[in-house]
Amino acid sequence: MEELLRDAAKRAASYLQTLPTRRVSPAPSALEGLGRFSIPLQDEPLAAEKVLEELDTIGSPATVASTGGRFFGFVIGGSLPAALAANMLAGAWDQNAGLEVSSPVAASLEKVCRNWIVDLLGMPAGTEIGFVTSATMANFTGLAAARHALLQSKGWDVEAKGLFGAPPITVIVGNEVHVSLLKALGMLGLGRERVVRVPVDGQGRMIPAGIPQIDGPTVVCLQAGNVNTGAFDPAEEIVSKLQGTGAWIHIDGAFGLWAAASPSMRHLARGVEKADSLATDAHKWLNVPYDSGLVLVRDKRHLNAAMSSSAAYLIEGETRDPHLFVPEMSRRARAVEIWAALRSMGRVDLADLIDRSCEHARHFAEALKSAGYEVLNDVVLNQVLVSFGSPEVTRRVIASIQEDGTCWCGGTVWQGRTAMRISVSSWATTDHDVVSSLNAILRIAAEAQTPA
Numbered sequence: 023m024e025e026l027l028r029d030a031a032k033r034a035a036s037y038l039q040t041l042p043t044r045r046v047s048p049a050p051s052a053l054e055g056l057g058r059f060s061i062p063l064q065d066e067p068l069a070a071e072k073v074l075e076e077l078d079t080i081g082s083p084a085t086v087a088s089t090g091g092r093f094f095g096f097v098i099g100g101s102l103p104a105a106l107a108a109n110m111l112a113g114a115w116d117q118n119a120g121l122e123v124s125s126p127v128a129a130s131l132e133k134v135c136r137n138w139i140v141d142l143l144g145m146p147a148g149t150e151i152g153f154v155t156s157a158t159m160a161n162f163t164g165l166a167a168a169r170h171a172l173l174q175s176k177g178w179d180v181e182a183k184g185l186f187g188a189p190p191i192t193v194i195v196g197n198e199v200h201v202s203l204l205k206a207l208g209m210l211g212l213g214r215e216r217v218v219r220v221p222v223d224g225q226g227r228m229i230p231a232g233i234p235q236i237d238g239p240t241v242v243c244l245q246a247g248n249v250n251t252g253a254f255d256p257a258e259e260i261v262s263k264l265q266g267t268g269a270w271i272h273i274d275g276a277f278g279l280w281a282a283a284s285p286s287m288r289h290l291a292r293g294v295e296k297a298d299s300l301a302t303d304a305h306k307w308l309n310v311p312y313d314s315g316l317v318l319v320r321d322k323r324h325l326n327a328a329m330s331s332s333a334a335y336l337i338e339g340e341t342r343d344p345h346l347f348v349p350e351m352s353r354r355a356r357a358v359e360i361w362a363a364l365r366s367m368g369r370v371d372l373a374d375l376i377d378r379s380c381e382h383a384r385h386f387a388e389a390l391k392s393a394g395y396e397v398l399n400d401v402v403l404n405q406v407l408v409s410f411g412s413p414e415v416t417r418r419v420i421a422s423i424q425e426d427g428t429c430w431c432g433g434t435v436w437q438g439r440t441a442m443r444i445s446v447s448s449w450a451t452t453d454h455d456v457v458s459s460l461n462a463i464l465r466i467a468a469e470a471q472t473p474a
């Protein structure tokens with residue numbers, strides 16, 4: 023076992039060493055090589071070291087180097103060294119984090135991380151956190167707490183009775199709502215399409231005057247960090263407008279919420295601390311390994327009522343069994359890597375991670391603008407949207423950049439306009455990465471202006 027794990031660590035380290043020089047998208051030959059996995063399962067066992075060797079030989083070259091410094095697609099962070107190392111140790115521990123008795127260390131680290139994160143994000147003490155797989159599940163879980171609270175106030179026990187015959191809940195979203203939130207609504211029986219959509223401005227921010235009069239049980243879903251522009255809904259203004267209406271305010275802050283951890287970016291997130299529930303990811307901007315999301319709920323009784331297997335509320339002072347706040351029962355100890363990431367960075371380096379990503383994004387935007395290309399968004403955070411001309415040209419540039427392999431950027435359509443997205447979310451991105459990526463982007467974009 024010991025030799026095997028040393029071999030695994032050595033292979034992992036060698037893999038990471040290839041990242042600064044290898045192409046970001048896997049080479050076509052590496053993708054073809056994946057065919058070598060497609061064999062019938064053999065009868066006889068195979069030695070673990072052989073299994074690992076096969077995985078490394080075939081698998082490693084076929085990975086997308088998204089954990090390196092030149093991946094700017096979607097919103098994907100890397101893995102901080104301490105978080106990755108902790109992940110490897112936690113793999114050896116193989117804890118079931120559902121119950122305190124099955125993993126006192128996981129239960130304990132969840133409490134520590136909860137307290138740190140509640141403080142970092144400026145939420146009131148007493149806010150509970152569920153450690154889930156993703157922002158999609160965090161949206162689901164936060165909205166389940168909302169559903170519980172709103173229907174309980176009408177004397178309806180939704181966990182016991184379901185939604186058939188229940189008082190209707192109005193769901194208000196911004197017109198640029200993330201698809202994962204709509205999916206969560208669908209899974210909760212609240213419907214993807216029966217939402218009230220509030221108009222947004224050119225950055226995707228909800229226009230507060232467009233929020234309808236609140237009438238009956240209502241959940242208002244705001245966004246902290248639009249996946250395309252990085253823009254924030256004006257939470258402070260909306261929260262004060264909704265005060266006294268009884269509306270539940272949920273915020274999807276999958277990556278943007280972390281702006282609250284930086285003194286220089288915090289102003290964007292003003293008001294989010296007043297929300298009833300918030301969803302965020304740790305596997306994006308906090309740079310812990312997949313998968314890791316967080317749901318924060320101000321009044322933990324609602325979260326507990328929606329998620330516990332029995333309808334009983336948590337009694338103060340009792341053991342905090344982690345499964346009481348999330349959909350899963352058995353699960354891995356996600357707080358381990360979150361703890362390691364926060365413990366290794368401290369407040370200063372966490373703020374620096376956020377600030378640096380935003381600076382890199384501004385650098386990209388300025389260089390692209392200087393070269394004559396149109397940046398479609400106000401670069402307030404870590405996201406840049408750029409058009410290289412017609413939709414066809416922009417799409418051609420994106421495809422060529424991905425094929426070139428120096429960096430990786432994805433595409434989007436922003437309010438009717440085809441654009442390339444640059445999302446800077448990795449701790450590993452250096453100034454040098456930005457410069458070499460820009461060189462590749464500008465070269466390819468210039469070539470694309472003159473059709474072959």
Ligand SMILES: *Cc1c(COP(=O)(O)O)cnc(C)c1O
Nearest residue numbers: 156157158200202249274276303
């Ligand atoms: C990425 C993202 C999500 C979904 O997060 P997953 O972790 O992929 O489930 C939700 N909302 C926003 C704003 C996002 O950027």
